[in-house]
Amino acid sequence: MTILRTGPSERKGPRLSDGAFAVLLVLPGLALFTAIILYPLIASLVTGFFRQDLRFPGRQFTGLSNFADVLQRDFWPTLEHTLVFTVGTTVASFSLGFALALALNAGLRGSGFLRGLFLFPWVIPGVVTSFLWMWIFNANYGLLNGALIKLHLIDESVTWLGEPGTAMFAVIVTKTWASFPWMMVMMLAALQTVPGELYEAAAVDGAGMVRRFRSITWPGVRAIAVLALLLEFIWNFQHFDTIYVLTGGGPANSTQTFAVAVYQSAFQGFDLGRASALGGLWMLLLLVMVSGYLFLSQREDRTR
Template identity: 65%
Template sequence: MYSPPPERRRIGDGAFAVVLTLPGFALLVAVVLYPLISALVTAFFEQSLVIPGREFVGFDNIRDVLAGDFWQILRQTMVFTVGSTALPFVVGFGLALALNTGIRGRRVFRGVLLVPWLVPGVVVSFLWMWIFNANYGVANGVLETIGVIDEPQAWLASPGTAMAAVIIAKTWASFPWMMVMLLAGLQTVPSDLHEAAEVDGAGTVRRFSSITVPHLKGIIGLVLLLEFIWNFQHFDIIYVLTGGGPAGTTQTFATSVYETAFRGFDLGHAGALGLLWMVILLVLVVIYVRFSERGEQS
């Protein structure tokens, strides 16, 4: 006697969504969440990278970090972050305004100006290490030729110029993406508003301050916040160019955590410094999320 085949059980939409997200969630746990939680827990232990075992010390590591050079590192991190956010913004905004005009070859210029953004950070670092070299660097050659300096300068080895040199190198690598974002925003500004303001007698500066800037206020805020957050945790260019030196004048949270953990072999204090660093980053991320939500609502 014939019996119909058993009806196949269909998976629901919710279960199917869970199945699809499981691989990504497992990867997130293995690569991000577990190392992060492990590092934060290490902040409460005295633990060395070369000596097995660890001892719970509570908040002693955090107190030691705060009593040490934490505030100097925070100040230097802020100097680097603000400088490497404001300078590429000014350069990127100026180039975006130029490319938004009817100049010939703007598409070619736009492609060429994107090249620094595509170069890996380590390559950028070695390029600028050569430019700032005290013996054969291009910077010294050009500045001596035009009479700005009388003798070669050790830009990366001098406490007075090392931070400025690092900020310049980071600016060269960062301005293209700011330029692209701001250029995209400029192309959304209605041309009718500029034409009407020009008919009313408004000059270029007045139209820029009264029409362009207010229209781009949202994207300017997002670009600055994102760049600020990225620069606050930047590592490669600083470490390759100066290693946090000379005399610790370019030391930031990223380089300090690395030095404490992998050169000082002190995982406990590195974890405590990383914990404090993460708290500050969380504040910046909350500000970014709030700003994004406000922009979407408006």
């Protein structure tokens, strides 16, 4: 008696190459990127060459007139305000976050609890943070004016959000409060990669705190610090919600950044062509910053 053994049937047919399989994996993400980012971006840039009103159908080709109008009128003041806000917020959040990271890394008592406490501003939504600080800076019943008057540092209430000289300061303080936890986490992670043996050897050699910081701490965290600063700069350069909620770009456009100016041109002035032209110039500046970030990232990868 013969027993026939049947094995698994062999499937015959064309097989996908590794390249074709990789393309199939990439296609859904590429389609999503094209539909959500690439197509709206190109359509927005094209709109910059037309005169188009959001309230009326149709548009008229105007060439570079929108870009010329933006450069002659609002671009440079808006760039100045954007840079003041971006540099001020980036430097302040980095300084505060790095100082707290140094304190936590030094084995401060209760550092675990403090680390969680300092992360609290980071998890609060930006709009909620803005309304909180709007109450603090309020000229009539704000907490800041009340505290300063009781300490006899000012004689009368200051309109922090209503004066050009103080509105930008208030906006920078608000954004710094929301941003420093991220800087603290980044710098604390960088500090924990520095070998403790280096500090012990430096202490044996009689190196002081400043010398240890200059010779060990900063060289060990410099690469991460530069990348964190550049990332924070890029994010702040395109920040919107804090400024819009607190001041709306005022008073007298003293806090009007690119993000606020594009929004106001499109949805308050109804001028889509001008808003697109301003957004296109803004995007070029962002591309320069992103290119710098990618260059520094690749250089850091090569040095490892």
